[in-house]
Amino acid sequence: MRRAALRLCTLSKGLLAPSRGLTQGSQNPEKQRVFHIHEVRDKLREIVGASTNWRDHVKAMEERKLLHSFLATSQKGLPPRRMKDSYIEVLLPLGSQPELREKYLTVQNTVRFGRILEDLDSLGVLICYMHNKIHSAKMSPLSIVTALVDRIDMCKKSLSPEQDIKFSGHVSWVGKTSMEVKMHMFQLHDNEFSPVLDATFVMVARDSENKGPAFVNPLTLESPEEEELFRQGELNKGTRVAFSSMSLLKMAPTAEERTTIHEMFLNTLDPKTISFRSRVLPPNAVWMENSKLKSLDICHPQERNIFNRIFGGFLMRRAYELGWATACNFGGSRPFIVTVDDIMFQKPVEVGSLLFLSSQVCFTQGNYIQVRVHSEVASLQDKEHMTTNVFHFTFMSEKEVPLVFPRTYGESMLYLDGQRHFSSMNAPVTLKKDYLIEP
Numbered sequence: 001m002r003r004a005a006l007r008l009c010t011l012s013k014g015l016l017a018p019s020r021g022l023t024q025g026s027q028n029p030e031k032q033r034v035f036h037i038h039e040v041r042d043k044l045r046e047i048v049g050a051s052t053n054w055r056d057h058v059k060a061m062e063e064r065k066l067l068h069s070f071l072a073t074s075q076k077g078l079p080p081r082r083m084k085d086s087y088i089e090v091l092l093p094l095g096s097q098p099e100l101r102e103k104y105l106t107v108q109n110t111v112r113f114g115r116i117l118e119d120l121d122s123l124g125v126l127i128c129y130m131h132n133k134i135h136s137a138k139m140s141p142l143s144i145v146t147a148l149v150d151r152i153d154m155c156k157k158s159l160s161p162e163q164d165i166k167f168s169g170h171v172s173w174v175g176k177t178s179m180e181v182k183m184h185m186f187q188l189h190d191n192e193f194s195p196v197l198d199a200t201f202v203m204v205a206r207d208s209e210n211k212g213p214a215f216v217n218p219l220t221l222e223s224p225e226e227e228e229l230f231r232q233g234e235l236n237k238g239t240r241v242a243f244s245s246m247s248l249l250k251m252a253p254t255a256e257e258r259t260t261i262h263e264m265f266l267n268t269l270d271p272k273t274i275s276f277r278s279r280v281l282p283p284n285a286v287w288m289e290n291s292k293l294k295s296l297d298i299c300h301p302q303e304r305n306i307f308n309r310i311f312g313g314f315l316m317r318r319a320y321e322l323g324w325a326t327a328c329n330f331g332g333s334r335p336f337i338v339t340v341d342d343i344m345f346q347k348p349v350e351v352g353s354l355l356f357l358s359s360q361v362c363f364t365q366g367n368y369i370q371v372r373v374h375s376e377v378a379s380l381q382d383k384e385h386m387t388t389n390v391f392h393f394t395f396m397s398e399k400e401v402p403l404v405f406p407r408t409y410g411e412s413m414l415y416l417d418g419q420r421h422f423s424s425m426n427a428p429v430t431l432k433k434d435y436l437i438e439p
Contacts, residue, residue, distance in 0.1 A: 034089045034166070037100075040122045041306075047129050049139040050306040061308065067141035067208040070134060072215045075176050078132075080220040083170045083229070086131035090123055092165040095188060101161050111159040113337055114320045116185065116197075118313030121146055123167055124181045124201040131171040131179065132205065132217050143210035146312045147178065148202040149343035150236060155195045163188045165196075173233020177213040178204045180233040200236065210307050243342075248413045260419075261412045268405055285403040286330070288411045291361035293326045299353045299377075310349035315375060319357055319391040323371040326359040330404075331369055331397035338368070339394040339425050347388045353377040356385065363418030364404045369395045370418040392421045 035043070044050070049063060072078050094101050094111075104115045128144045159165075169183030181201045186193035205214040221227045245251075253261065270278035281287065297318060305311040320340075327335040349355065356376050363370035373391040378384060406412040 034091050037090055037092045037119060037167075040090060040119070040126050044122065044126055044129070044306050047126075047140045048143075048306045050308075061209070064139070064141075064143075064208045067137070067139060070137050070141040071207055075215040075218060078215060078217045080218045081131050081171075082220055082222055083172065083226050084222075085133075086127050087170040088123065088127055088130060088168065090119075090167040092119065092167070094160075095162055095164045098162075105161050108334070109161060111161050111165075113159075113324075114317030117152075117316040117320055117340075118311070119167065120152070120183055120185075120199050120201070121311070121313035121316060123169055123183060124199075124203055127169050127171060127181050127183075128179050128203045128205070128216075131174075131219075141208045142214050142216075143206040143208060143307055144203050145206060145210070145307070145348075146201060146345055147204040148240075148345065149316070149340060150180070150200040150202055150240070151342075152197055152199040152340035154197050154338055159187060159196060166193050169199075171219065172229040173236075174216055174219045175237070176215060178202060179216055180236065182229065248417055253413075253416055257416050257419075261406070261416065264405055264412075264415075268407075279407065281405060282403070285405050286361075288360065288362065288404050288406045288415065291326065291330050291404060293322055293329065293359045295322050295357045295359075297355040297357070299349055299351055299355055301351050304351050308351060310351060310353070310355075312345060315349065315355070315389060316343065316391070318355070319359075319373040319375060319389065320393065322357050322359045323373045323391065323393040324395070326361060326371050326373075327369040327393075327395040327397070330361045330364075331395075331399070331401040333398040335369060335395035335397050337393065338396050341392045341394065341421050341424060343389060343391050345389060347377075347386055349377050349388055350379070353379055360414075361404050362414045363422050364401050365422065367397045367400055368422065369397060369401055370422045371395060372414060372418060392418075394422060394425055 092100070092104075094104060104111050106112055124146060125144050129140055129142070132140065132142055132144075134140065164187070166186045166188075167183060168186075169181055171179050172182040173180035179202070181203060183199040183201065185196045185199070187196050188194075205216045206212060207214045219230065221230055252258075267282050268279045269276070270280045272278075295318070299310045303311050303314040320337075324335060324337070354377060356378070357373055358376075359371060359373040361369055362372045371393045373389075373393070374387065375389040375391070376385045376387045378386070404415070406415045
């Protein structure tokens with residue numbers, strides 16, 4: 001998706017820190033207070049009526065069937081909401097509550113980015129429930145799930161495990177059954193919260209049993225800044241449609257991309273023979289097939305979400321950690337995350353599934369490593385594998401990394417796909433010593 005990386009980090013302060021604009025004039029004190037990170041999951045269970053006891057989850061889901069009467073038959077019947085109505089701030093008090101640190105701590109005394117992904121996923125869902133809140137109902141009739149991580153861009157700031165972190169976010173665009181959520185992350189430095197990352201998630205609303213689409217409240221805009229955010233959401237939707245239509249699974253590579261692949265092929269021909277089958281690597285290069293790592297997880301009830309499917313944040317964390325290990329193994333030094341791009345949640349993962357993750361380097365340039373992680377599941381009874389997610393991560397290594405070369409046509413398509421995702425990060429990132437964001 002061809003949008004400049006770090007674009008949100010460079011926006012005006014009014015958009016970067018919406019607390020100054022979105023909470024002004026709010027008459028509800030709950031909108032003003034800052035949630036503790038532990039309250040987010042508890043609040044979600046309360047909104048949905050989910051049980052913390054695995055044995056009670058069937059009963060809880062049966063009770064949700066009674067909420068169908070609260071679902072709107074059209075979007076016109078729903079009251080419009082403001083961006084400030086869904087605005088939330090959440091505190092991760094690593095500095096003031098050091099007992100939380102171990103969960104977020106790496107061996108290098110930095111913050112685990114995989115845990116941050118989990119928190120962002122939960123926060124995005126809660127934001128959407130705040131946007132669609134029904135005051136007359138104790139529980140929400142909607143089942144809101146993550147459909148897509150459109151983009152996460154890192155700012156050049158350090159993440160210390162000894163300083164408080166703050167998240168903020170709100171709904172920035174709505175369709176009929178989907179919502180775009182903008183989230184920001186800050187960390188305390190010199191008594192001031194400085195920006196760390198900007199994230200754009202797309203959430204979808206389903207009915208109370210999570211079986212079909214449901215309408216969401218429309219969005220009313222109150223300022224030029226909000227109109228710009230909404231316009232950007234429309235552009236993002238159009239970009240996603242265009243990017244999908246140009247997928248290499250649907251269309252042939254462009255002429256320029258075909259030339260790139262052919263030149264790479266010619267560069268690997270053995271000059272000592274006159275044969276298309278004799279292939280040798282150029283200096284400082286690695287075959288793509290030799291850049292893989294794999295993992296297997298058993299999906300236990302502990303990792304379930306409020307709808308008793310496997311928590312999307314858990315899937316992102318496991319994929320990210322494998323991707324980081326792949327980049328580390330490939331580059332020979334500790335890599336740093338730059339961008340998370342275009343994560344599509346294609347199928348839910350059931351509790352009890354076997355989760356297979358396969359990660360490989362698909363494109364490199366200078367110090368950059370583009371990693372693709374493919375996720376698929378199989379039930380314990382059925383050995384058939386189904387793709388659930390494809391993850392795209394851009395890492396930066398401390399030193400220049402080898403080139404990666406495809407050997408087959410399929411790998412060539414993976415290379416071009418990786419190049420496309422890398423090219424969407426139009427703004428280069430300068431690695432600083434304090435830029436320490438790891439698994």
